[in-house]
Amino acid sequence: MSKKPFSQIVTANALIEGDVIYFTAQSTWSRDIADAELFTDPDRANAQLALANSDQSVVAGVYLVDATAGEDGPEPVHFREDFRMTGPSNYHHGKQAELS
């Protein structure tokens, strides 16, 4: 099986609200996955991960996760990240309510 090309984003939870945020190319945080920087170079990804992690008074639980390039920006690969960028399925709460 051929190895998939490296394609990841940095995500975390905001420290105060706890909601899902993404690290942008400008090294800032956005609530919208479309603003996330999609890394294809593992070295750049790790460097930005370290930078994101240094933002301890703003964020919690920073990590790198697989994403693909979509029409409007990065899109999640795994269903867990799909739920994170949407919100729970039993109520119209979370991002699906806030970003619409």
Add this chain to the structure above:
Amino acid sequence: MYTYNDFDEAFVRNRVEEFRGQVERRIDGSLTEDEFKPFRLMNGLYLQLHAYMLRVAIPYGTLDSAKMRQLALIADKWDKGYGHFTTRQNIQYNWPKLTDVPDMLNALADVGMHAIQTSGNTIRNVTADHFAGAAADEIEDPRPVAELLRQWSTDHPEFQFLPRKFKIAVTGSENDRAVTKAHDIGLRTVRNADGEVGYEVIVGGGLGRTPMIGKVLKEFLPKADLLPYIEAVVSVWNILGRRDNKYKSRIKITVHENGIDKIKELVEARFAEIRPQFSGVDQKMLKAIVAEFAEPDYKTGSVDGYEAARLANPAFRSWTDTNLAEHRNSEYAIVSISIKKHGETPGDASSDQMRAMADLGEKYSHDELRISHEQNVILPHVHKSDLLAVYEALRAADLATANIGLISDIIACPGMDYCALATARSIPIAQEIATRFDELKLEHEIGQLKIKISGCINACGHHHVGHIGILGLDRAGVENYQITLGGDHTETAEVGQRAGPGFSADAVIPAIERIVETYLEQRLSADEPFIDTYRRVGMDPFKTALYPETKAKSAA
């Protein structure tokens, strides 16, 4: 009901202020997330997928109307107007802001509640039979002892950094409604040959990755020895329990690896050492606690109106058939309020519903309410002449679903809709099963059937002990659901057997339908519940129904 004394009050308030300081230091950057995490967990605060989650202890599931109203107020003021009742008789708020949590904890302290030790490697909220103090089959109310254990375990200096979490459950009845055999320690109130009341101590039960039914460590423990003995058990495990591998750290593994006889020997030795240190203060305190759990001042009156209403109103009759349990006072009934309306999230109640239940508890149940581990709310002491009024009020609050113990009365963990540990969703599966069987109008015909759903191997949804258990997993990036059959959470506890390969989210509801059809075909009569049929006929007919292709292939 136990009310806080000055010591409790000061302790809880101090803890709130201590946590407030920790939150401030986290926000100003003096504490990193890694440093802060153990502090927030000690106070019940998790970080989940979309937000923080605050888990509030409802000790042994007992509440009064003031506490329930305060839970509603907290839901409105700092969350999204609802709360989620859990299988440890707790309530969880899914959307608090970090900066609001100290105020939420302070609001809890106002009514004698807290979130201490609802997480972390400590002794967790002690659970008890939700019918305690009301059940007809009870030897003794288990709640005073549960309260004594709560006080003893809270901030116990020896037990703040245990190998892993530690869960204790107590039941006062022969019928085990507290799942004592799936706890680190389960206590069953029993009588010895001389008629004295004591405890059977069960150790090493648990669900999760390695499900185990607890083993009897002590057949009869005199009441006065309870604290030193339990302290000896936890102490032995604290030394022996594995800290090198968190999957092997629970006491069930310690018991399994060392054998029950070795554990018994060590516990007895430790008990002999510490028993003399208990001067009897604990028994004095217990006596005072017992007085706070005095039986209510029961009213007496005619119950004829109740029988007449049952005859006249079929919907009321159906609700009384499923949602009432026998009270020790024959003029009274125990009411289970279903928080499992078809299509809704199991265990979720809105703030309006909480207030409606608080009103009913105050007016009709001697100001008592309970949360069951099955995620329902109980009015433990309702005079039968009041049942129609209670039912009408429940209808008005959209809480009159007549399904206790039936297929739609499902335990479901929050799953991947909220939980950071989950591998799949559980709530939508529960909603779909309930909706489907409601459409089929079959659930009363099916009778007693417990479905329990967990969204990961940690088994918060008790799937191993469901008659039908469903475990949500991630199979190559797709939600997949494994089915187990034959689990039992009662005094005849058993871990269910895996039926075979898992099902996709689309295929799991039809699979449950095939299991139920098979049961209806196989049962001897409508009086034979699912679990009895399963025990009589075994897995084979269900397997054939679940995997027809496999059977056809092996026959060819």
